[in-house]
Structures are given as C-alpha cells and as structure tokens.
Amino acid sequence: MVGNVAVGGDAPVSVQSMTTTLTSDINSTLQQIAELTASGCQIVRVAVPSADDAEALPIIARKSQIPVIADIHFQPKYVFAAIEAGCAAVRVNPGNIRKFDDQVKEIARAAGDTGTPIRIGVNAGSLDKRLLAKYGKATPEALVESALWECSLFEEHGFRDIKISVKHNDPVVMINAYRLLAQKCDYPLHLGVTEAGPSFQGTIKSSVAFGALLAEGIGDTIRVSLSAPPAEEIKVGNQILESLGLRERGLEIVSCPSCGRAQVDVYTLAEEVTAGLEGMDVPLRVAVMGCVVNGPGEAREADLGVASGNGKGQIFVKGEVIKTVPESKIVETLIEEAMRIAEEMREA
Ligand code: SF4
Numbered sequence: 001m002v003g004n005v006a007v008g009g010d011a012p013v014s015v016q017s018m019t020t021t022l023t024s025d026i027n028s029t030l031q032q033i034a035e036l037t038a039s040g041c042q043i044v045r046v047a048v049p050s051a052d053d054a055e056a057l058p059i060i061a062r063k064s065q066i067p068v069i070a071d072i073h074f075q076p077k078y079v080f081a082a083i084e085a086g087c088a089a090v091r092v093n094p095g096n097i098r099k100f101d102d103q104v105k106e107i108a109r110a111a112g113d114t115g116t117p118i119r120i121g122v123n124a125g126s127l128d129k130r131l132l133a134k135y136g137k138a139t140p141e142a143l144v145e146s147a148l149w150e151c152s153l154f155e156e157h158g159f160r161d162i163k164i165s166v167k168h169n170d171p172v173v174m175i176n177a178y179r180l181l182a183q184k185c186d187y188p189l190h191l192g193v194t195e196a197g198p199s200f201q202g203t204i205k206s207s208v209a210f211g212a213l214l215a216e217g218i219g220d221t222i223r224v225s226l227s228a229p230p231a232e233e234i235k236v237g238n239q240i241l242e243s244l245g246l247r248e249r250g251l252e253i254v255s256c257p258s259c260g261r262a263q264v265d266v267y268t269l270a271e272e273v274t275a276g277l278e279g280m281d282v283p284l285r286v287a288v289m290g291c292v293v294n295g296p297g298e299a300r301e302a303d304l305g306v307a308s309g310n311g312k313g314q315i316f317v318k319g320e321v322i323k324t325v326p327e328s329k330i331v332e333t334l335i336e337e338a339m340r341i342a343e344e345m346r347e348a
Helices: 026-038 051-063 076-084 094-100 104-114 129-135 140-155 171-184 199-215 230-243 266-276 295-301 327-347
Strands: 014-018 043-047 068-071 089-091 118-123 162-167 190-193 221-224 252-255 285-289 304-309 312-317 320-326
Touching: 014 230, 026 043, 026 051, 026 230, 043 051, 051 068, 051 076, 068 076, 076 089, 076 104, 094 104, 094 140, 104 140, 118 140, 129 140, 140 162, 140 171, 162 171, 171 190, 171 199, 190 199, 199 221, 199 230, 221 230, 252 266, 266 285, 266 304, 266 327, 285 295, 285 327, 295 304, 295 312, 304 327, 312 327, 320 327
Parallel strands: 014 043, 014 221, 043 068, 068 089, 089 118, 118 162, 162 190, 190 221, 252 285, 285 304
Antiparallel strands: 304 312, 312 320
16 A cells, blocks of 8 residues: 555556656645646655655645655655655665665664555666676666665565566567566556656657557556656556556547548647547547548447538437538537536436
8 A cells, every 4th residue: 555545456557647846846846736636637746856755744734635655766754754754655775875874774663653655766777887897788677676686685584565667668668678687576556767758759669668568467557757847747657558558548539630631630630629528527439530431430439420421410429410510510519418428427
C-alpha cells in the first residue's frame, strides 16, 4: 500500500506524477497537488533536497488528498523526517546512503515499524560507478543488477516492502530492463522512461514503452515524464491505461483520418466535438466519420455518432438513426445528445 492506494499483485495500475514547485513552498506545492488530484493523479512525489523541504513534509503529507512520496537522494536524516512526517512512501537508494553512513539498518527498521514502503529508483544517469565500469554503459543488465543490489541492502535487514524502477531514456533499453527485472524478482515495479522529452516525443516514448510492458502484465505504477506541466503527464498516463483497457474508458472519440471521399471537414468536426465534450466523466464513445462508406458502421458501434455526407449528418444513438441535421448543426447536435446520454448514464 502506498497510503490508501494498493500497488502490485492484482491491484489496478496507478498513475503518478511529481510536483515541480519548491517543496518548501507549502502553499504552491499543495496547490499543484490539488491540480494533479483533479486531473486524476493517484500518487504524487515531491523532491526533498534541503532541510526546508523536509520541514514542509508533515503539512504536505497531512493536507494532500493523495498519498505523498518523498524523493530523497543522499541525506538519511530526511528519510527519517519523511517517515515521521507520515509520507506514504519514500524513494531512496540505500546504496547512496551507505556511502555516507551505515544507516540502512535504521531506515529499514523505521520504515518497517511505520509500514512505510520504499521505492528504489535506478536511473541510467545515476548508475553506480562500479556497474558502469563492469558493463561500460547503462545496459538493461546493469540497471537490473544495480536495482537488485540496492534491494539486497534492505533485505539484509529483513525489509522487503519495496517497489523498484529502472528508468532509461531509451524505450528499448527500458523495456528490456523491466522485462529482465520482472523475471528476477517479485517486487512491484514503477515504470518510467526518464527524460522522455517535451510533450510530443515524451508521450510517444512513454506510450510505446509502457504499452509493451503493461500488455505483458509488467508494471504496477506509471509515471510519464514530460518537459511539460505535471497535469499533462497525468492526462497521458490515464490515456495509456484507458487505451490498454486497464482502466475504464472515459470519453473516447472515434474519428476517421479523412480521405478523398470525405464530404465534411473531419478534422474541425472532431476537434470541435472533442473540445465540446472535454471533461466528460462517463464512458462515452462518440464516432465522427467523414462519409457514408465506413461512417454508418462505426457510428452504429458507438454510443453516439455522426456519418456525414452531402452537407448533412446522420446522427446515430445506440445504433439507431435518430435524426439527420445540416452540416452546420452537427457539432451542436452531437454535444446535446452526448450530454443527454451522459445524464442517463449517471442516473442509471
Ligand atoms: Fe475516408 Fe469515409 Fe473512411 Fe473517413 S470514413 S476515412 S472519409 S472512407
């Protein structure tokens, strides 16, 4: 459990992000956590690089609507502070701490006593020098060996409430690392393509990598890393889970790519319908089709749809044509009907 979110086993895959505010700026951090929560984030991580950040943790952990993970790199005292503050989990690599002071045992005890899980997060960029020398670079084998070695430092003290990540910026290396890790251990896994890039590239990289792994049943929590506001990460993460059928679908727009047969401007139509239905909280499938070749078939399969042609749109609801409207009325009619169907779904 990370707070009240079950992780691993048969639990649903959950979506995480990380705040970009200074953690010591409590109001801004809580504000961003509230925005993330509203966009569907289930677990949030905050960076704790300084004493001021550690001091902010009790209020943040108490006031956050979702479980808070404290992300700590080198300072054992912040790990103890995070556990005392009631953080739902701590991300820390015991290998880093051992270099400074042998406090791994005390951390294992404090985390065990309070039921605080620990995420061991190995990244290509921060791979142990010993393993870099052995493998030459951050190969899947190097990442996995590093992660399992980190785990063993806790296991020596009987602590196994662990989640692992082995992130890499190359989706192929990352996929192979997680596959190998899944063969070698039973711990829950947190998926991430690290430094995935700006929105477009990061979305593609993460979708490809998470899609491959989640389809094989590998992965328990996910974080899409984008050089973009964190709420964007949540939108993408949730959409990945919906696309794989790992989460109930919300609004789904089935729209055709258009072609020489199209008799309406499909792009504009699809965009306007998507914008008009943004935030729809029920699983509604809306088909926007450009002509009568595939249009009626797809529109019939959806909860609601339009098959366009000859300056008109045939509006379908649950497979039946309910009306034909002029092209200028297609968007408003679809939105009206969508609202009506959504209301019925909520009442049912
Ligand atoms: Fe082309 Fe019609 Fe198919 Fe759209 S539905 S891609 S317009 S054939």
